[in-house]
Amino acid sequence: MSLLSVSDLYVEYETAAGPARAVSGVSLELEPGEFLAIVGESGCGKSTLLFAIAQLLTYPARVVGGSVHFDGVDLTSLRPEELRQHRWRDFSVVMQSAMNALNPTLSIGAQLVDVCRAHTDWDERRIAERSAEVLAMVSIDAAHLKSYPFQLSGGMRQRAMIAMALLLEPRLVIMDEPTSALDVVAQRSLMRQIQALRERLGFSVLFVTHDMSVVSHFSDRLAVMYAGEVVELGATRQVFDRPQHPYSHGLMDAFPSLLGAPKPLTGIAGNPPSLVDPPAGCQFAPRCAQAMDVCTLVRPELVQEDGRAVRCHLIHPVDRP
Numbered sequence: 001m002s003l004l005s006v007s008d009l010y011v012e013y014e015t016a017a018g019p020a021r022a023v024s025g026v027s028l029e030l031e032p033g034e035f036l037a038i039v040g041e042s043g044c045g046k047s048t049l050l051f052a053i054a055q056l057l058t059y060p061a062r063v064v065g066g067s068v069h070f071d072g073v074d075l076t077s078l079r080p081e082e083l084r085q086h087r088w089r090d091f092s093v094v095m096q097s098a099m100n101a102l103n104p105t106l107s108i109g110a111q112l113v114d115v116c117r118a119h120t121d122w123d124e125r126r127i128a129e130r131s132a133e134v135l136a137m138v139s140i141d142a143a144h145l146k147s148y149p150f151q152l153s154g155g156m157r158q159r160a161m162i163a164m165a166l167l168l169e170p171r172l173v174i175m176d177e178p179t180s181a182l183d184v185v186a187q188r189s190l191m192r193q194i195q196a197l198r199e200r201l202g203f204s205v206l207f208v209t210h211d212m213s214v215v216s217h218f219s220d221r222l223a224v225m226y227a228g229e230v231v232e233l234g235a236t237r238q239v240f241d242r243p244q245h246p247y248s249h250g251l252m253d254a255f256p257s258l259l260g261a262p263k264p265l266t267g268i269a270g271n272p273p274s275l276v277d278p279p280a281g282c283q284f285a286p287r288c289a290q291a292m293d294v295c296t297l298v299r300p301e302l303v304q305e306d307g308r309a310v311r312c313h314l315i316h317p318v319d320r321p
């Protein structure tokens with residue numbers, strides 16, 4: 001059984017213009033110890049998907065269909081106090097900006113104590129030992145238990161968030177763009193640290209980013225999202241080396257490669273479609289240089305073949321209606 005199983009998940013935001021479908025029929029499986037990255041440009045629904053999986057959505061967003069099973073338990077059916085039993089212990093979340101996620105008025109040590117008190121019956125000595133231990137795991141000296149978030153660098157704050165996420169040894173750590181506020185060197189160092197911890201402790205990672213290059217050397221599988229849908233899903237190297245969906249191609253061409261001859265960087269012209277009034281056929285059709293007549297008429301399905309799933313009529317042709 002998969003550790004995490006997301007099945008046909010739909011999320012909508014209530015807006016003045018009507019419901020905006022931010023996540024549309026997403027299904028994913030995550031195995032124990034696996035690192036799955038979800039990539040796509042801003043507004044593609046990737047962070048909403050993570051929040052829906054972690055059951056952290058608040059009004060005006062809500063899950064309107066599908067299920068999220070963690071170790072066989074449907075998280076969407078749990079009451080808040082039941083969910084509390086799973087948070088931190090079974091899965092934890094690392095937010096995009098530690099400065100916003102950490103409490104600025106409490107020291108790092110006090111925030112670790114709060115989590116332990118809320119979710120364990122540990123005594124003070126055990127809490128102190130574990131707090132120092134998790135900070136050491138992310139290469140932060142225990143002296144910083146007394147530091148406040150503003151006294152740490154951006155990279156240290158993100159590492160402190162990861163230490164907090166690992167406090168109770170969860171089996172899944174959900175990460176929402178944890179490196180986006182860091183410079184390239186700090187990004188690389190943080191990704192290496194996450195990888196080393198994952199190998200040592202065996203937890204799974206679900207990682208959202210708009211920057212494919214961040215995860216190219218670290219994730220096992222890659223899901224590419226566009227307009228709330230998964231358009232391509234496969235082994236990271238496979239998707240990187242031989243992207244099949246035209247949108248995945250576009251993402252690849254939008255960042256420089258360290259290997260091979262230099263190539264001009266090209267963006268993807270146009271904008272994502274309206275989520276309130278989406279087009280009838282392929283959501284990417286208005287921006288796709290390879291669009292055919294059938295693309296504006298028939299919504300492509302995500303078709304799985306040889307371990308790779310792609311949502312495109314070029315790869316999996318259908319008859320025109």
Ligand code: SF4
Binds near residue numbers: 245247292
């Ligand atoms: Fe482009 Fe058509 Fe494939 Fe959509 S289905 S990505 S429009 S070729």
